[in-house]
Amino acid sequence: MNIEGDQVLEEICSYALHSKDFSVSAIENAYLCFWDALACLLHGVKSEECRWRMTPLFDSPGSCVIPGTLLKADPLNASYAISCAVRWLDYNDAWLAQEWGHPSDNLGGILACTQYMERTTGEKISGLKILEWMIKAHEIQGILSLKNSLNRFGLDHVVFVRVASAAIATSILGGGEKEVMSALSNSFVDGAPLRIYRHAPATGWRKSWAAADAVRRAVWLAFMAIKGEMAYPNVLSLPQWGFSDALLRGAPIVMDRPLSQFVMENVLFKPFPAEYHSQSAIEAALELREEVLPKLEKIRRIEIHTQLPAIRIIHKQGPLHNPADRDHCLEYIVAIALLYGKVTQDLYEDEVARDPRIDALRKKMVTIEDKAYTSDYYDPEKMAVPNAIQVFFEDGTATIKKEILYPLGHPKRRNEFQKVLLQKIENSLDHLFSEERKKQILDLYLSKEKFFSKSSSELASLFVPDI
Template sequence: MEREGEEVLSEICSYVLRKREFSLNAIDNAYLCFWDSLACLFLGVKSAECRLRMEPLFDEPSDSFSCLIPGSTLRANPLDAAFAISCGLRWFDYNDAWLAQEWGHPSDNLGAILACAQYREKKEGDKVSGLNILQWMVKAHEIQGVLSLKNSLNRFGLDHVVFVRVASAAVASAILGGGEKEVMSALTNSFVDGAPLRIYRHAPVTGWRKSWAAADAVRRAVWLAFIAKRGEMAYPNVLSQPQWGFSDAFLRGTQVVLDRPLSDYVMENVLFKAYPAEYHAQSAIEAALALREEVLPKLEKIQRIEIHTQLPAIRIIHKQGPLHNPADRDHCLEYIVALALLFGKVTHELYENDVAADPRVDYLRKKMVTMEDKTYTAAYYDPEKMAVANAVQVFFDDGSSTEKKEVLFPLGHPRRRAEFQKILPLKIEHALNGLFSEERKKELLDLYSKKEKFFTQSSLELCSLFVPDLL
């Protein structure tokens, strides 16, 4: 039964505060998600553009409550630490995803969790274990993901990071020791903040903000959690108040609803990425890679390239014309398919200007015809399937063509979880290069393989392990 208005707020508040046992599958996936997010963070900190935004704007005297930022030698207050962690892990669009009426990346919330966990340990002396971190991740994923099931912000031109802020505010407040009053304050104030526009995610002005917007939401959420702890008041009517409430002011009267009880559904079904690209393109990459050997020798004879996809991909990443920066290119379905056909891989380095200047890239893009397959769209929205399908077929001047290569479920999909588990250690190891010595790399990869040991270590112990020794 759907809940709306004040019922949504009370359900989230109750969920985040009560202790519960999560399924083994959810905890296992949270463990994969933690390490996957960490790998993304380690890759992000190597980017000069990312570091420019991660570093605090103003120098601060070090104090006993500063937080470590994994993958770097930076320390910062909990607000700036939360921003930096989430900014780094989100930077290359390589972290997990959740796709429904609203789209998003639930691991964006990890910045709030790690920053607040460290603060609580230092300030209160309360240990927050690795297992506790995973449990908080399950809750943050669940809040953001279930809100995304039936509440489409994008339909109103608004960005999904609203739900990141909501999830992080609720969870951060609870981690900091808040009760019902404090969690309700942080939660309702996160809705009072309203919603940013999606303009920075779409042509013709796709820009860097799409890589730090979630971090901005996380930082704000942590601030709201701290002021809630000071006694800041709540606004329990924030969703349903006529004219002035969130639903009327931002959603034209559409009510915010929870479509299912909050449990561990989202973490059990979360989507991982095998490639640093927007998730709706993941299966298109696999399809293009399967055709590459046949297509590459006949590039000059290509008549057209058909891409059959789902409606969300059409809305988000179907782009024609100039692409202005890497943030623009990793959200262009046609550019991503061109990379797979030309280079046999898709890496974040291939979004840079020198690769984009290769005339073959735009030559292939101009040959592409992208169209919706309504069966793919239906399978996308089917909760029993959650398919993210694409098909690619290449036609040549002589009338011949490749097969129509279809991939319904990309490598990071729950139906292919075992395959993803095989490649995650490679993703982690690659991310460690350049930051950690061989000895430290071995130590961290050994920790990854020893889940029980991870469960018992504190957030401070874990974060200290992730400070690079080569910087």
């Protein structure tokens, strides 16, 4: 399969509207993804910076519950708030290809729209149905990301978040082919934001709410479509004024595989709150730490061998200005793993960043692209995310070159990650829920059949803090 241009819209439209028989493995991964995203959300709402960007929206309470908070909002603002908190700590799932992204960013639109539909129609939307919507949103965003690099034009991946959320939100709201085409085409007409907020020297907080902004816009376009707003079905191909000519210098939007469940079956989870290309480097650093820590003052050089995307996204030298900058710096992340024996969100804060040992280690780091790593990264049969670290000392000795090809959240290590996920969920519940509520939540996680039968509103309400 190899389609491009406006036919892409037709394929997405058809996929969003028609029922699919998803595999057991896709449903299982969607289940893990839902709980992983909710854990990320609960961690996120504890951040003052995250709450600061959520609460100004809610002068007029609405009907959609925002998990992890006592807030309610209309579907647009609820979709923004939910996705903002899910994404805040760079802790939710990832998808790596020609374009990079985080498909669970779409969850805000799904939870907000399903709650809205339950309230307005009286019909229950089950937890299982939510997982099916998640599979579809993941698939649309992820398949678009396989062959279409927005980043090489300086544009941000949240375009594909907006596209996926627009299609799925419209379908949830009861739209048909005409309405989905309207929301889809208008999501491309919106154009694309710049990636400036993801890269030094301008890395900033917007990288944590950009996807949420895209989801909110998608939900707005979905409601407009339901009301009858017109479509622009030639938005991708129109000469001069279309998306490809105006933004991609004529490069077409293409899809080279059918929309099914490929993305959810292969999505990447994060054991550490850090940009995904660093995850295997963290594991390597932690394994070397016991040998390296007693000899910190005698380190001559630290070599980080990595893939090209990590070089492009998170290789940074010089000052780092805020936590949003630090969690996207490969060298900073490796330094705190070596020094503290862990990578947690609090280690990006200013108090920790003032530790002089961090920058002293960063200055000794040499980050090198390994061509074989880059090749394995782009190989669809491998989808590796490799890193290796070797530390050299002044006396001429060195550690082994510790290599990790597949990080803990990779599909090849899914069983290992499930143990980490349980701990991630348990930690996220602290300071928000009573012991009794924690038990209820964990019991539900351990009972998929019970989860499948819960309604969207019941699930959202379970995560309203009770302390």
